[in-house]
Amino acid sequence: MxxxxxxxxxxxxxxxxxxxxxxxxxxxxxxxxxxxxxxxxxxxxxxxxxxxxxxxxxxxxxxxxxxxxxxxxxxxxxxxxxxxxxxxxxxxxxxxxxxxxGRPFSLPRDPTTCLLIGFETATAALVKLAEDLVSRGCRVRFLLLGQNVAYGALTARRFSSEIMDSSGRITSPRDATLSQLDDSVEVVYSAGTTEQLQPVGQILMGKGVAHQAAVETPLVCGSRTCTLCALPVRGRDGVTRMVRACTEGPVFQGDFVRWDDLGTVPGDCLGASEEIR
Ligand code: FES
CATH class of the missing domain: 2.40.30.10 (Translation factors)
Known part of the structure; x- marks a missing residue:
């Protein structure tokens, strides 16, 4: 880091x-x-x-x-x-x-096709990522979700001509994600709040596509003190721990986040700090 x-x-x-x-x-x-x-x-x-x-x-x-x-x-x-x-x-x-x-996104070793899914203002987290991916020869496709996607659309246009913009209509994140997943997509990068990313994470679970999620949580202290940013993440040992997004995240491997359990695991389960990635 x-x-x-x-x-x-x-x-x-x-x-x-x-x-x-x-x-x-x-x-x-x-x-x-x-x-x-x-x-x-x-x-x-x-x-x-x-x-x-x-x-x-x-x-x-x-x-x-x-x-x-x-x-x-x-x-x-x-x-x-x-x-x-x-x-x-x-x-x-x-x-x-x-x-x-916080922990940043990881870049793929080889050029590949990447789907970048950004919700509202969290799309900002994907802007520099798109630039870095394109400079590595990756093909970048954007899916912008939410009612306020103007910032994302403006910047996304600089790095990709493949932009799906959901502004002005109600689009289910689950359906929108599915519609963009074809055989060419090998990596998905997403950014949004836990509520926004939950359907995306759930739909990508077990799809065989690498998924990195930048999770926006309430970052009250930003320094491992308040625990309000904690979310349930499965470690490589299979054990779920509550980890702090401000320090262990905000970027997590999507397959390790317990999307189904967001908001249901009590914060006092906060485990000892563990390298999740
Ligand atoms: S924001 Fe307080 S512990 Fe993460």
């Missing part, structure tokens, strides 16, 4: 896509350690604010270095007070950021 650091980042730009704002931050340092599927923890609001908790945000596009260090894009949810606060910051405002955090 790449080394996380604390940055005093500078707000460079903001552009809105539907309910979200894409905020570009200059980290003031080299961000080349950031990998697809990782996230940052952003301190939102000032010392007098009632917003006490940091916010976890996916890293979208990233440039490694420049005159003022590397830049990253994060996607802020305008419907949520922390996201709205970040989006409202003027150009040149300073923001406290910790990152990159």
């Amino acid at each position: 790449s080394q996380a650091g604390q940055w005093t980042a500078t707000v460079m730009a903001r552009r809105d896509t539907g309910d979200y704002a894409v905020v570009t931050l200059s980290a003031g340092t080299d961000t080349s350690t950031a990998r697809p599927g990782q996230f940052v923890s952003v301190k939102v609001a000032g010392p007098d604010s009632a917003l006490l908790l940091r916010r976890a945000m996916w890293i979208g596009e990233a440039t490694a270095s420049g005159r003022e260090g590397g830049t990253i894009e994060v996607v802020a949810d305008l419907r949520e007070p922390g996201g709205a606060w970040l989006a409202a910051q003027p150009q040149s405002a300073r923001v406290d950021v910790i990152g990159p955090l």
Whole structure:
């Protein structure tokens, strides 16, 4: 895993896509350690604010270095007070950021066909991944699910002409996933909340397709303390343990996540930390 650091980042730009704002931050340092599927923890609001908790945000596009260090894009949810606060910051405002955090996606050794399934703002986790896959000679197909897919559609178009966009109509994630699975797809990468990914994970179970899932959970502390991000994952020894998405994830091998049991296993089963992957 790449080394996380604390940055005093500078707000460079903001552009809105539907309910979200894409905020570009200059980290003031080299961000080349950031990998697809990782996230940052952003301190939102000032010392007098009632917003006490940091916010976890996916890293979208990233440039490694420049005159003022590397830049990253994060996607802020305008419907949520922390996201709205970040989006409202003027150009040149300073923001406290910790990152990159979490386990990233793994890339296939050989060129292959990959299906990238992104839900709403979590599609940001797939953007840099698509770029890296294409640069390795992989064929990339996007499936964008949810009502707010504008950001994903915009960026996906740069890396693939194969984009299925579900905006504006109700599409069952299960049916949509099945419709995109053909014999050419060898790897599926997905990103979304546990509720969004559950039908995708269930349908891919036992299909013989490698599946890596970037799971968005409530990341309250982001540092192994609160356990609110825990989810049931089967280890290589066959034993299920509750593991923390903030440190053991957010990317998991889909076949090891107990999709059927999400939300049913009590958090006090939190086992000793184990290398799941
Ligand atoms: S967010 Fe608190 S332990 Fe993971």
